[in-house]
Amino acid sequence: MQHYPQRLDRAGQGALLGAIRQIVAEAPLYTPTMPRSGNPMSVLMTNAGPLGWVTDKERGYRYQATHPETGEPWPAIPPMLIALWAELSGYLPPPQACLINYYRGASKMGLHQDKDEEDFSAPVLSVSLGDTGIFRVGGKSRKGPTQKFDLKSGDVFVLGGEDRLAYHGIDRVLPGTSDLLLEGGRFNLTLRRVTKPNC
């Protein structure tokens, strides 16, 4: 795992936020639901890229090419995120999915593994914008020791190699720690490869 604190300066954060606002205007944030229980998640989600990660009661976790509420294809991944992936991922093919999570108030993300992809040789790279998230990372088993990182606005975090399947989550978001978002809260963008490259 690799933490790049303040990888994006304030201008870069503003530019990326502008691109995210455009994506959200086309592909609105929605409340995803958990498989089987149908319980709502506390974060709002949308995606960019040829594929998006979605979940609902009936069909569970999966990647699909269209927004579950509008039925439209996801907007393109912003070029600056493709460039960041090229610089930091160590993986040649470009990302296929950019999951956008928005945390407000008491939103959190339980410990999970990112394992709905076919290809674990590619890392998962995240960028945080807005209020600080308390990020917890453990090992490949749900129990065992964990480490905590403050993910601040502009931070990049990469889970790859040995840590690609490490359990991780967001304990909570600290309100009022960034003034990047006028409405407060936190965006986290995760870039992923979904399919195995065909050569």
Ligand code: MD6
């Ligand atoms: C979050 N992040 O930061 C949730 N996954 O809000 C993730 O679930 C995550 O930050 C894989 C790699 C990096 C991450």
Ligand code: FE
């Ligand atoms: Fe994750």
